[in-house]
Amino acid sequence: MSGSCGEKVLLGYDIGGTKIGIGLVTESGRLLGKRRVENKDTDPEEILPLLAETGKALAAESSLDVSDLAGFGISAPGPADIPNGILLNPPNNRKWRNVPILDYLRNALGIPGCFENDANSAALAEWFFGAGKGKTDFIYLTMSTGIGAGIVTGNALLRGKTFFGGEFGHVPLEMNSDRVCGCGHKGCYEAFCGGRSVALHLQELLKGQTDHPIVQFAGGKVEDIDMLALEKAVRAGVPLALEVWDEIAMRNAQAFGILLNTFNPERLVLGTLAWAVGDLYTAPILRYLPRFAWKEMTDACQIVCSELRRDIGYYAGAAAAMYFLLGKRVQ
Numbered sequence: 001m002s003g004s005c006g007e008k009v010l011l012g013y014d015i016g017g018t019k020i021g022i023g024l025v026t027e028s029g030r031l032l033g034k035r036r037v038e039n040k041d042t043d044p045e046e047i048l049p050l051l052a053e054t055g056k057a058l059a060a061e062s063s064l065d066v067s068d069l070a071g072f073g074i075s076a077p078g079p080a081d082i083p084n085g086i087l088l089n090p091p092n093n094r095k096w097r098n099v100p101i102l103d104y105l106r107n108a109l110g111i112p113g114c115f116e117n118d119a120n121s122a123a124l125a126e127w128f129f130g131a132g133k134g135k136t137d138f139i140y141l142t143m144s145t146g147i148g149a150g151i152v153t154g155n156a157l158l159r160g161k162t163f164f165g166g167e168f169g170h171v172p173l174e175m176n177s178d179r180v181c182g183c184g185h186k187g188c189y190e191a192f193c194g195g196r197s198v199a200l201h202l203q204e205l206l207k208g209q210t211d212h213p214i215v216q217f218a219g220g221k222v223e224d225i226d227m228l229a230l231e232k233a234v235r236a237g238v239p240l241a242l243e244v245w246d247e248i249a250m251r252n253a254q255a256f257g258i259l260l261n262t263f264n265p266e267r268l269v270l271g272t273l274a275w276a277v278g279d280l281y282t283a284p285i286l287r288y289l290p291r292f293a294w295k296e297m298t299d300a301c302q303i304v305c306s307e308l309r310r311d312i313g314y315y316a317g318a319a320a321a322m323y324f325l326l327g328k329r330v331q
């Protein structure tokens, strides 16, 4: 059950819509090896054996047998049957329906395994290996095409009675909003700030206006408007872009305020958009935050960017295994 220096070694799978990240990680956070398996339009019958083989190959490259590993974890996209480890119908993989991936890998690898949603797994990765290290109360926010939270409170991951805890992207911020969310509700946090929702909102606003500067930053096609085009337009001072950017900042601040006043965390760790865009994204949020959070809460909380950044997926599954299989917490 141990690798070099007597450390336990864990295998992690991060199931994405177009790729699956596989990482071999020691309990102190050394990434011994990583691989990427393409997952676009694939059949689970092809991919599952490849996942097991790749895990064994990664172990072998570190002079380990798979039986030397302390276990594996799967970081899974929703919707999923969390307690039974089944991928139900991930939206980006039409052929993946009701796939019992946890049982499959347990049998194929012959070691203990666990399964958790991707936002919680990413939070566990930041908790053990990144910006949440040593904190008993911290929150990780994925801020990408969608928005999710992993909430660690009182030295434990919040999961909820039926494992849906932490779906913070779907907390409504506005009652009478016409901003439609991917979940089917209106006015969710994600509907205002998720990359996919922001892009769709701008595409709707700019329909037919191919000479608008935001459309030009998207290469001249309204349907190609994305967060990157918006960011470029903001940097260029385009008035509509500045207006949309300001609304995103205010909605983020409102959401951060709810988190701070509810959980009183010591750290709030921000994912993709925050670190990819930088101060241009985070500074206006912090300016608005005092409107939405008590001073006691903002004084207690450092707001920082993810430390694991684009490698977070390689740590996520292993971090889930650390938490659920090894019982790791802050000592």
Ligand SMILES: [Zn+2]
Residues within 6 Å of the ligand: 169, 170, 171, 181, 182, 183, 184, 185, 188, 190, 191
């Ligand atoms: Zn929603």
